[in-house]
Amino acid sequence: MGERRAEDRVRPPVSDRVLTTPNALTVTRILLVPVFLWLLLGRRDELAAFWVLAASAATDWLDGAMARRFGLVSRLGQLLDPVADRLFVLSTLAGLLLAGIVPWWFVVALLARDFWGVTELLRLRGRGLRRLPVTFVGKAATFCLLSAFPLLLLGHAVSGLAAGIVRSVGWAFGWWGLGLYWVSAIMYYVQAQQVVRQDPR
Template identity: 55%
Template sequence: MTEPVTDRVWTIPNILSMLRLAGVPLFLWLLLGPEEDLWAAIVLGLSALTDWADGKIARKFGQTSHLGQLLDPAADRLYILSTLLAFVLRGFVPWWFVALLVVRDVSVGIALLILRRHGYEALQVNYLGKAATFCLLYGFPLLLLARAASSLETVTLPLAYAFIVWGAVLYLVAGAHYIRQIAQIVREDTPAVR
């Protein structure tokens, strides 16, 4: 059974998502300014924790809202893209890895614009997309932790790369799945040319 979606703005999940969005500039400053990797990892880890909490609270207390359905994935995308950009600038990941994920986001974004042009709303986030976001938002702080605390590197670095690689694979598969779904919806909506 799907939860009813409200037009409420000031809900706990929405406030958590707003705080997550506000944390992006702080995270980037910590990572690119003073290069405080441990503090950046903490901000990113808190973002991942509040990402989990806002969805849990929304479902448990009936606080699912239209605004939350926009804010939550926007915060996820913004953290993922800003983290990847900062990681490339710091030399943590190769540029082609980031380009691959950016091309995925741009492709899904174009597909969603086509879907809206046909009068449909955005698709619900599927399990693959959630799993990909989970892996990436847990892998990134682990990578920062490995860089910040060399004594933990032997444990955290393999875990970080495992989460990031699995997250990237799932992210690409989820993107292909969204595009396939959108193509099917648009194809069924378009009358056959005779």
């Protein structure tokens, strides 16, 4: 009983509420995707695109922190948040690639990880798994990537010594994000093999 109460304190209850501030922030992050792409590729305003991208990245941290702090964790939020993360990462990668800010091999390495995740999930749907579990490593990878993208964009928008420093920090986050992204894939694979052993159909 004591262990169960301790677990309840660590994991806030999940509600069926839809209209919550964290959910609104997640939806805002999704809606800012076309705004970012228009500013970067349409208007070619890299500095304005940076501020939109930075605001979008901030909502990823803020919605989760608010949900846990104020007990606003919801099933809709658990569904929307990873979707918003993937949409944000993929659209930002596409924009930065087309703008010549990130190389194609970096994009391919990240897309290959996402492609593997989709195929693995399709393989396990017959065994009752509807989505890949969210792990700390996966969230850390997303945090690094969401930090890297605005910094790489800012390093391209400014000039001089500051540009070199910002780009270096941005690529540091980018390399960490890419590495952790694939580490989380390995962790998902190990968990998937456990599912297969439990249900070898």
